Amino acid sequence: MKAIAEIRKQTYSKKWSRYGTKDILPFWIADMDFKSPSFLGEHLITRVQADYFGYTDIPKEINEGISRWYKDHYNCKVDETDILFSTSVLHSYRVILETLITTEGKILLFTPIYPPLMTIAKTSGIEVIEIPLLKRDGNYQIDIERTRQRVMDDPKIEAIVLCNPHNPVGRVWNEQELEEIKQLVRLKKLYLISDEIHGDLIFKGHTFHSVLRNCRPKEKVIVLSSPAKTFNVAGIKASYAITRNIEIKERMEAAFKLKGLNDLDLFAIELLKTLYGNPNQALAWIDELIKILEENYRYLEHFIAGIDRIELIKSEGSYLAWLRIIDSPCRDSNEIRKVLKNQFGVDVHEGTIFKENDGNYIRINFGCPLAILEVGMTRIVRALEEKKI
Numbered sequence: 001m002k003a004i005a006e007i008r009k010q011t012y013s014k015k016w017s018r019y020g021t022k023d024i025l026p027f028w029i030a031d032m033d034f035k036s037p038s039f040l041g042e043h044l045i046t047r048v049q050a051d052y053f054g055y056t057d058i059p060k061e062i063n064e065g066i067s068r069w070y071k072d073h074y075n076c077k078v079d080e081t082d083i084l085f086s087t088s089v090l091h092s093y094r095v096i097l098e099t100l101i102t103t104e105g106k107i108l109l110f111t112p113i114y115p116p117l118m119t120i121a122k123t124s125g126i127e128v129i130e131i132p133l134l135k136r137d138g139n140y141q142i143d144i145e146r147t148r149q150r151v152m153d154d155p156k157i158e159a160i161v162l163c164n165p166h167n168p169v170g171r172v173w174n175e176q177e178l179e180e181i182k183q184l185v186r187l188k189k190l191y192l193i194s195d196e197i198h199g200d201l202i203f204k205g206h207t208f209h210s211v212l213r214n215c216r217p218k219e220k221v222i223v224l225s226s227p228a229k230t231f232n233v234a235g236i237k238a239s240y241a242i243t244r245n246i247e248i249k250e251r252m253e254a255a256f257k258l259k260g261l262n263d264l265d266l267f268a269i270e271l272l273k274t275l276y277g278n279p280n281q282a283l284a285w286i287d288e289l290i291k292i293l294e295e296n297y298r299y300l301e302h303f304i305a306g307i308d309r310i311e312l313i314k315s316e317g318s319y320l321a322w323l324r325i326i327d328s329p330c331r332d333s334n335e336i337r338k339v340l341k342n343q344f345g346v347d348v349h350e351g352t353i354f355k356e357n358d359g360n361y362i363r364i365n366f367g368c369p370l371a372i373l374e375v376g377m378t379r380i381v382r383a384l385e386e387k388k389i
């Protein structure tokens with residue numbers, strides 16, 4: 001545990017460096033405490049040894065690799081020319097909204113949700129319609145009736161934004177849910193923008209369906225993704241957007257160029273080439289990772305089952321757990337975060353920023369060695385037992 005903290009602090013990890021010498025365990029940002037695949041590191045070392053770091057083209061092999069990935073893993077047809085590169089999912093998201101949504105246009109999304117999907121729209125001057133997810137059977141569902149009504153009633157809604165799997169509640173949207181959204185989008189000719197960055201990390205018994213599946217080239221569907229979450233490589237800025245709609249792609253491409261988003265640095269290029277160019281090694285690595293994440297999640301289920309005043313929302317993938325704190329003496333989850341961090345040495349994300357709708361929530365990142373998770377959970381339980389949260 002000490003070794004991870006030390007190495008990560010020395011390498012300016014955003015997750016770990018902010019605490020200095022204080023004994024605080026970070027469970028907030030979506031960055032795992034696992035090393036990235038060794039075949040990636042080995043390739044990057046070889047590339048560094050070339051000692052040439054000049055302007056670099058993006059080779060076509062990367063488009064081929066991503067197209068193959070979507071075909072083999074998600075059963076989706078993605079042509080090599082459907083892919084646009086970008087420095088980050090969120091950079092793409094902002095530029096896409098600013099390019100495609102008209103001055104009066106609004107977007108609709110489902111809360112609680114990964115905060116930048118709301119804040120980026122708002123700071124770009126776009127009104128956000130929030131439809132609360134419905135809590136059912138220990139997790140959440142899309143309120144399709146309410147969504148339909150809002151979309152039918154408000155002609156200014158121009159896009160539905162999905163997060164799939166959904167951060168923070170851990171749902172992997174099923175075929176029926178996606179079909180209902182797609183029907184609505186087709187009917188009203190809306191954009192469907194789907195952030196699928198967590199799509200490779202799916203627990204046994206669940207299947208990830210990209211909105212690109214059976215997507216017709218005329219549909220206004222855009223997928224945003226990157227290897228950042230899957231391979232724990234968020235420090236190397238490499239992501240991509242995919243659309244099968246040529247007109248939209250041309251507009252996005254022009255905007256990406258104008259803003260310099262497509263100007264990947266050579267490490268980003270080598271990273272994409274290596275990960276998508278070696279699917280067998282990449283998949284073997286993902287399989288191992290999922291086993292570890294499932295084991296950590298089972299630990300959480302088991303541990304929390306015996307504790308009062310805390311509920312674990314059922315997750316279907318990735319490494320973010322959404323927890324409800326029941327009957328808390330704190331004013332809100334923002335205060336819960338402060339108490340946990342300052343008095344108990346565990347730093348979580350507060351539910352307020354995700355627009356929690358039905359109680360006080362925290363989001364914890366369980367993508368770490370079990371020993372770290374155990375210490376963190378013990379600290380949270382102590383706070384509960386002392387009735388500090």
Ligand SMILES: Cc1ncc(COP(=O)(O)O)c(C=O)c1O
Binds near residue numbers: 089091163239
């Ligand atoms: C759902 C989701 N989208 C996007 C991002 C950020 O992606 P990027 O770093 O490529 O902007 C994250 C990071 O946690 C995320 O969870």
